[in-house]
Amino acid sequence: MLGSAAAAMLLRNLIHSALLLILSWASVAAFYLWAGAEFAAFAQILVYVGAISMVVLFAVLLTRQNQVADVVIEPASRKRATTALTVGACLAGILSAAVVASRFPAAAVTAPATTVKLIGLELMERHGAALLIIGVILTVALIGATLLAATEAKRNPEDAP
Amino acid sequence: MTFTANHLWLIPTLPLLAAGLGALAPSKDRRLAAGSAIVAMAISFVLACLALQSALQAPATHAVANFAWFDLGASPMRLGFLLDPLTAFMCVMVTFVGLLIFIFSLGYMQADANFKQFFCFLSLFAAAMLGVLVANSLLLLFICWELVGLASYLLIGFWFHKPSAAAAAKKAFITTRIGDLGLLLGLLWLYDATGSLLFYDGGQGVLENTALAALAGQTLGGGLALSTAIGLLIFCGAIGKSGQFPLHVWLPDAMEGPTPVSALIHAATMVAAGVFLVARVYPLMQIDAALAAVPVHALTVVAFIGAITALLGAFIACGQNDIKRVLAFSTVSQLGYMMLALGVGSWTAAIFHLLTHAFFKALLFLGAGSVIHAAHHEQDIRLLGGLRPKMKITFATFAIGMMALSGVPFLFSGFWSKEAILHAAHAWDVSHLPLYAGLAAVVLTAFYMTRLVAETFLGQPRSAAAEHAHENSAVMTIPLILLALGAIGLGFLGTPAWPWLQARLSGTELHSSLHHLMEGSGLMLLSIGLVGVGLGLGWWLYGRRLRTTAEARDPLVVTAPQVMAALANRLGFDELYAATVGRLNHFTATLAQGIDRWVLGGLVNFLAQLGVFSGTVNRQLDEDGLNGGFDQISASVRGSGQRYAQAQTGEAHGYLRVMAVAFIVLALVLVLGGAR
Amino acid sequence: MSAAALTDSFLERAPLALRDWVVNFLPAPLQWLGHHLITIIAVLAVFGTFFAFTTIAERKLLARLQNRLGPNRSGLPWIKGLTLFGLSQPFADAIKTLTKEDIVPAAADKCLHFLAPVIVVAFSLMTFAVLPFGRHLIPVELDAALLYFFAAGAATELAIFMAGWSSRNKYSLLAAMRALAQLISYELPLILSVVPIVLVTSTLSTQNIVLAQGGWTFGFLPHWFVFTPWGFPAFIIFLVAALAESNRSPFDLPEAESELIAGHLTEYSGFKYALFFMAEYFGLTALSGLGVTLFLGGWQAPIAALQFIPSYAWFMLKLIGMLVFFIWIRGTLLRLRIDQLTRLAWQFLVPLALLNVGNAAFWILTASWSGPLQLIRWAISLAIIVIPFILLGRTLTAGYAPRTYRYAP
């Protein structure tokens, strides 16, 4: 997971990095599966691998520049990369030090029994309002994205997610 | 398959769905709107018949289906549906007459551009009316009652491009609102007194003994029982809706609507809602009759109002020349009869008359509609005439309706129901004045109906329109024939010899014997004689010498011109209201305007002047004193702003970096600070 | 014989018994592995042969529909004259594709070019894991099985993109984009058509959905969801969307040979091409299996009296029925244009499927209605779906006159 993510961030080829990222997302899903969160894993795959990846790939293809421009490495970008690496390394150091140093209470032995029905009931009852808001957000995002991406009067709706 | 109160909501819902469908349907799709309305009505009719059949199995019980609507504080607001013989009979009548009128409308409104809206409104009206009937809560009843008012407004003003129709719609709406205000007050008071608005609720309802005893037990100032006061307020609603004196003025004007509307709303169903309401809350009205200490009984008021209305309506009807207005005043008069019956203590007789009246009055209105449709919307009876050979079916059915209304003995339903009322009035021990009023109205009814038929159908055609009239299509005649059959047959359900209907309504044993027929024969003979007098008088004045030209003067106008002028002017009620209520209203409005302009306006103007003055002073101070300082301050703010703006590079990376560093700092602080 | 004995007979248990018998030969620590491996191998073997015979069935059936004979020559090796109506054709095809030269374009992204067919086959096989083939036969019993099915199906799109992009061929890439557009468009009605089932059964587990369809009225009217006013339209939408999802005629635009060479598969040859072909059939079979599971009662027998036939036989029969139906459609209908295709999805199927979800909600709300109300429930439920169907259909065909043909004299 980490390797593919790192490689994705390093590679020059946009398509390759997108595909590697998808791999990384899929491995996050595998992690969920390992942790016993089946439903979240499938949702992760469905949303990230099935939907977001498509959007990303479409976006990459729609905004493809000439290959030459991507190859030139400006001095500014090198400087930026070094700062970024420094910042990232600092943060990684601090976080892992903090994680290693902290003590957690003992974990429960078995995974909490979470059936799909339970999740559904929780979503609909306790988190009903949040669910509603998420629905509104998704609708607004759909319409907004279509409006943003569409220029011509007639355009197929699947061009935007 | 049993039909219970739980299924009762279906009956009003189906027409409501049809109305919704009609509202959504495209304007040109006539078949959809009319078809859905008629089909929904037909299904409702079948369901109502099922309801009747199930209600008759246990006529003395009130089957209810109550449910909570919303919570009001701690107590739930509950609504419900009620199935008893009264509801069931009324539902069958409304759906059956309504169905026939819907079918009739197919022909009558054929050429109208707003055909679809018409059926939509009709369905809405039917839904609301059925809602009134099935309600087991005064609140639900009131909601539907107001919906009925709305639908009637829409339908009376259906030809809204005619100023008179728009005015009539407004008049009907506002006049009935006056009565409804009383009903609303009564409703609120009742809720305050009992904490419930359900009619029947397993012993807890307002019409059941516990609540009634509590209501009758309390007295107000002047010795008036609480139940009497509430009953009278509720009766106000009935006065408005049923066109009783003194709020009868809207009903004749409502004839501006299309004729099927007049038949449906202003003859058969809506105006009957008032009678139905009083019959529904009858236990409440009745409870004070037992209290001798109470100075005025609710039902006494009802009886006298009814008597006045019956007589007044019949009188005015004699002086009208518009075919529909004659029928309208006749309706006012007949509703007076029903109220009279309610007042004198025989609510079954009132409902009996309501049912028979619905049939024959709908028949008369549809017959009038048939005449009007054939005569190219000519409504003045002086300009009609000679239609008998041209429109045989219409004439025959109209004549049946006329005889039923006049109370021609034995064969016609109106006779039996009117007899029942007169007998009840005779048996009333408080006063015999209502009986005399009723008897006088009998004569007048027979008289004006004879006049109407003679003028409209006999003699020579007196205008081009009447000349070219011809019989209408089957869509319009078949409802007439069916209604005519009803107008004849329905009477036999409630003859004194076999009072099946009354017994079923009140849930008592059925005693049938010819003996009962003989018992009241004296009064019956008297009323038969009076009907004969009325018919004879009419024939003598109008039938003997038929009118030949439209300009010829009416025989009565010749003999008593002032009286007839006053009658034609409807005894000047409209002018009276305009001179009193209208004038008062205008005066208050003027007064309010004066106060507004001079007192309040003056104050506002003064304040404004004050504001202008202080503003001038302020400006002087500002420009000279403060501005210099502020200019300097703002210049320095602008300068520092420009310096800060340098930080806004527009580069997202820069911001991201700042955020990341800040995050690192935060993490460090948290880790080193030992935050838990 | 009691009902329990009928449904739990020896035949019903035979595959399980066989598996347990084989597993017992293994040492105890390896038993679970063997258990799963045997399941996987069984699925692979059954559906591998199934695929082989679907191809020959399709060719034969299409040929008959077009008044031809179809492949009938390939016989058995070493035995002359015995051709068995060409039943061995798929094996001949397999050998042929295996031995063909594998051509990879010079500019292609070799790694992705190789990965694409592998991924597509792997993921389309994974979808079989949650289909209940019989009363006791389900490879993996998952709580969120439906979600799993669609999640696994989502990867196919990725593979198609990879195939189109890695070929380094403009037309492959364009075709891949078109294919993606189609797949994404039809994913929506496909999932929406399944939502009513989830609403009504309130479970995502395929086995439970099948169990919910058990029972008969009068012993011969099965309680399958296709026989409800919301299930029938959902089934139709599912069928159409499944056709489009598996690139079948009349939605076979992505690889319409006669118009686009072979779309995103242009640069593939040999066994890789065969893998794509195989994945397509696997996808079709899996979707048919899902349709059978969700709408046609899964492994339930159609008549109570026929329960003695083991449940997996019923499943297979229904599956074959669905496949024949798809082949029949392929032989009957003409290919759509791309604009018609997307319009159908977005302006017709999606709104209808959404309405159908509401319809199912209505069905649940009125679950307690009985007696005369039951009829009204049916009428309203039908009206909810039929009226929009007519209205939407009108807008969809607005402006299209019926086609007139002019024949040569």
Next chain:
Amino acid sequence: MTPLHLCLLISSGLFCIGLTGALARSNTILVLLGIELMLNAANLNFIAFWRFGPAPSPANGMIFVLFAIAVAAAEAAVGLALIIAVYRHQKNIRLQEANTLRG
């Protein structure tokens, strides 16, 4: 070293990779994807605490993750649509050149 530690290490690693990528790359799409990675790292934490936390509640962590995924989907859709719009405007998608909002 409990499983929870491991999970947290992984997630902080993922987070740092996402952050570094978002900071280093000039391509807006990749910056966006870096942010998505950071979101995923947060989700990992939710699941980790849900599974290995001291008192696991039945579904809370999972529901957090579901909502986060939904929001991420909306964010990706709008973000990429914005990128396409920006691309139309200035013919490339380098983040440092989209600086017309500078003060």
